[in-house]
Amino acid sequence: MRPSVEEQLLGTCRILETVVAPAVAExxxxxxxxxxxxxxxxxTEALPAVPGFLRWDNAATQDLLHKLRGAVxxxxxxxxxxxxxxxxxxxxxxxxxxxxxxxxxxxxxEAACTADLAAxxxxxxxxxxxxxxxxxxxxxxxxxxxxxxxPTLRP
Amino acid sequence: xxxxxxETDTTARQVADGLAQLxxxxxxxxxxxxxxxxxxxxxxxxxENWSFDASWTDVQGPHAHRLMLMRDAxxxxxxxxxxxxxDVLKALEGSAVAAPAVFWMDPDGQxxxxxxxxxxxxxxxxxxxxxxxxxxLEERLExxxxxxxxLVDIQAADWxxxxxxxxxxxxxxxxxxxxxxxWEAEYHRVQIEPHPELxxxxxxxxxxxxxxxxxxLVHGDFKPGNALIEGTRITAKLDWETAHLxxxxxxxxxxxxxxxxxxxxxxxxxxxxxxxxxxTRLTGRAVDDAALAWWNxxxxxxxxxxxxxxxxxxVSGRYNRVFQTPSWLFRPMLQMMERAA
Numbered sequence: 001m002r003p004s005v006e007e008q009l010l011g012t013c014r015i016l017e018t019v020v021a022p023a024v025a026e027x028x029x030x031x032x033x034x035x036x037x038x039x040x041x042x043x044t045e046a047l048p049a050v051p052g053f054l055r056w057d058n059a060a061t062q063d064l065l066h067k068l069r070g071a072v073x074x075x076x077x078x079x080x081x082x083x084x085x086x087x088x089x090x091x092x093x094x095x096x097x098x099x100x101x102x103x104x105x106x107x108x109x110e111a112a113c114t115a116d117l118a119a120x121x122x123x124x125x126x127x128x129x130x131x132x133x134x135x136x137x138x139x140x141x142x143x144x145x146x147x148x149x150x151p152t153l154r155p
Numbered sequence: 156x157x158x159x160x161x162e163t164d165t166t167a168r169q170v171a172d173g174l175a176q177l178x179x180x181x182x183x184x185x186x187x188x189x190x191x192x193x194x195x196x197x198x199x200x201x202x203e204n205w206s207f208d209a210s211w212t213d214v215q216g217p218h219a220h221r222l223m224l225m226r227d228a229x230x231x232x233x234x235x236x237x238x239x240x241x242d243v244l245k246a247l248e249g250s251a252v253a254a255p256a257v258f259w260m261d262p263d264g265q266x267x268x269x270x271x272x273x274x275x276x277x278x279x280x281x282x283x284x285x286x287x288x289x290x291x292l293e294e295r296l297e298x299x300x301x302x303x304x305x306l307v308d309i310q311a312a313d314w315x316x317x318x319x320x321x322x323x324x325x326x327x328x329x330x331x332x333x334x335x336x337x338w339e340a341e342y343h344r345v346q347i348e349p350h351p352e353l354x355x356x357x358x359x360x361x362x363x364x365x366x367x368x369x370x371x372l373v374h375g376d377f378k379p380g381n382a383l384i385e386g387t388r389i390t391a392k393l394d395w396e397t398a399h400l401x402x403x404x405x406x407x408x409x410x411x412x413x414x415x416x417x418x419x420x421x422x423x424x425x426x427x428x429x430x431x432x433x434x435t436r437l438t439g440r441a442v443d444d445a446a447l448a449w450w451n452x453x454x455x456x457x458x459x460x461x462x463x464x465x466x467x468x469x470v471s472g473r474y475n476r477v478f479q480t481p482s483w484l485f486r487p488m489l490q491m492m493e494r495a496a
Contacts, residue, residue, distance in 0.1 A: 024205070028195050028203075032475050039477040077474055109351035113358040126489050129352045133485040140479040 007046040013037055031143070032039075039139040046137035053137050054097035058088075061104040064128050068111040071121055080107050167193055168478035170205055173267035174224065180266065181259045184213040203228050206276055209270035215399075222258065226271040228474075237262045237270040240395045242322040243372075244274065250317070251308045255391045279383030286379060286421055297387045299425040300433070302379065305389055306410070307437045310371040310403050319372065323400045331364040334453065342460045345467040353484040356456055359492050365446035376397055377406045378418050402443065407434055408450025414487050415454070423425035448495045455488045 003011065016037050026031045065080045072080070083103055089096030114127045175188050193207040205224040210217065227237070237260055246255035252372050256275040261267045282288060286302075314320065326333050339357060374381075375397030383391045410419040411427045420426050431442050462481040468474030 026195075035476045105349040109349045109354040112351050112355045125355065126493070129355070129489060130176055130486050133352070133482040136480070136482040138479045139483070140477075140481070 005047070006044055009040060009047075013040050013044070016040075034143045035141075038143050042139055042141045046139070049137040051092065051094050051097065053135055054094060055091050055099055056102050056135065057132055058097060058104055060128055060132070061101075061108050064124060065104065065107060065111060067124055068108075068114070068121060071117055072111045072114045076107070076110055080111065119123075122151055156410075157424065163435050167195070170267065172274070173261070173271075174207075174209070176266040177259055177261050177273070178209070178211060182211070182213050182261075185211045187212045190451040197427075202226060204495070210221070213327075220258070221276040222273055223255070224267070224271055224273050226267055227269040237272050237396070239398065240321065241272055243319065243395045243398045244272075246314070246317040246319050246322075247312065250312050252312055253305060253308075253389050253391050254395070255393065277383050277391035279327070279385040281380060281383055282373075283378070283380035283418060285384060286419065286425070287417055292421070292424065293386050294435075295421055296424060298379075298384065298389070299421055301387065301389050302377075302382070302410075302419075303430060303433055304390060304437065305382075306374070306377055306406055307434070309374055309377075309392070309406070310438065312372050314370075314372045314400060319400065323372075323398070325400055326367075326370060329364055330370065331360075331369045331449065331453070334401060334405065334457075335360055335364065338453075338457050338460050342463065345460065345464045347463075347467055347470065348480075350459075350463075352478070352482075352488075353456065353459055356452065356488050356492065360453060360456065363445075363449055363495070365402075365404070365443065365449050367404070368440060369403055370400050371403045372398065373401040373405045375406070375409075378415070380418065389441065402450070403438070403440060404447050404450045405453075407431070407442070408447055409454045411447065412451045412454040413491070414458075414484060445495055452491050452495075454489050455484045459484050474487055 016033065021030065021033055023038070024033055062084050065084060069077050069080050086100075089100055091097070117125075171190050171193055174190060178188050186210040189209070191208045193205060196204045196206060203224075203226045205226065207222055207224070208219070209222050210219040212218070241257055241260040241262075244254055247254045248256060255277045258273045258275070261271040263355070264270050286299055286456075288295070290298075303357050335357070342353065342357075374392065374395065377392075378393055381392060381394040382389050383393065407430075409415070411430055412419075413427075416426075420430070431447070434440070435442055459481040462478050465474055465476065465478035466480065469477055
């Protein structure tokens with residue numbers, strides 16, 4: 001299937017950079033355009049990694065919820081049981097994986113804030129959070145503002 | 156009213172018309188109102204910045220000023236009140252704090268379509284990375300000291316004598332707790348998916364919030380990117396929309412925040428230890444390391460919420476820049492919490 005999704009996205013970036021951007025003189029609009037192009041390039045690189053990331057995160061969060069289950073209030077433990085026993089979505093269905101990710105992370109948010117957790121549970125929580133942060137495929141791409149057209153100097 | 160804004164630039168025309176109405180409202184006797192050089196600058200994530208020269212004649216005679224309009228963008232990183240910024244700038248006039256004189260305010264967007272402020276356009280240029288830019292080390296160090304002196308001057312401003320208590324609100328209780336209340340409400344307002352990391356850090360901050368040694372004027376976003384510089388002199392501190400009364404360590408925590416070190420520190424010369432030592436020398440105020448670490452974590456957490464605001468505004472179709480969940484801030488926050496423990 002050519003052009004592939006990646007080829008189309010990269011081609012769009014190239015055209016925006018070489019054809020459209022040079023014609024945008026207004027500094028604010030140019031800054032916005034530069035940010036959009038930089039983000040589009042980031043998305044193009046990140047996109048193939050998203051399904052794998054979601055599968056990994058769902059499995060890791062589920063494991064962590066198992067560990068936390070015995071330390072949380074019974075009502076929350078019941079909801080954890082219900083969520084982790086639900087059928088897992090197709091690994092290739094990113095939309096379904098995203099929905100499951102939201103459910104598991106909402107439970108994790110509650111469980112992680114339970115009072116008086118043991119030190120080893122805090123360690124496990126923090127290890128997972130750091131590991132996840134290092135694997136997230138989407139990243140903010142900072143871009144510098146285009147220079148203003150005139151200096152702001154007092155006479 | 157005259158303006159040299161291009162006829163085709165509808166937004167510039169609307170701004171010029173709104174400015175004329177604002178001037179007429181503020182100065183009923185104003186006539187021959189003219190604006191020249193109305194230009195929108197690229198900077199400003201939360202607001203539109205328009206520079207222009209204004210002239211008019213009123214009962215006192217002719218006037219000519221170089222001015223800057225700051226108008227809330229349709230989508231914004233921060234929901235703030237123009238009145239707060241107006242009050243702070245008015246109160247600081249004649250003080251040791253380098254800040255622009257403020258002229259007029261359109262708090263509800265009655266004239267300009269969105270809440271706006273008009274202030275003096277002060278000499279100087281803005282450089283986010285001036286402390287680590289191309290200037291010689293000596294100049295950068297001089298500027299670093301000047302920025303800290305400015306922070307100290309802000310904290311030394313007599314907010315009671317200058318009447319800022321009623322407009323900013325005097326904290327009743329721990330400023331750290333009050334800051335958490337405010338930013339937690341903002342977090343829940345903008346959150347569009349679960350963020351266990353931010354909930355976990357918030358729970359830690361709730362358990363460990365420090366008490367304040369004093370109540371001072373806090374800028375709330377103190378950084379080189381919010382200042383104008385001419386040579387090695389800071390000519391104006393800008394962007395006072397998040398100013399409030401609070402803990403002296405809040406702004407100090409913002410500038411010693413490890414994730415912003417490229418903006419605020421100079422490797423090998425002006426690092427956390429040197430900043431704290433100089434701050435203590437200038438203010439006579441001892442700095443509790445655990446309390447400062449708490450404000451460092453809070454700075455990252457607040458920055459995370461600001462980014463989530465941008466994400467929310469983007470997906471709602473109101474903001475034209477793309478931000479992501481601030482996962483890059485999670486590890487530093489967790490590491491600081493671990494060290495503090």
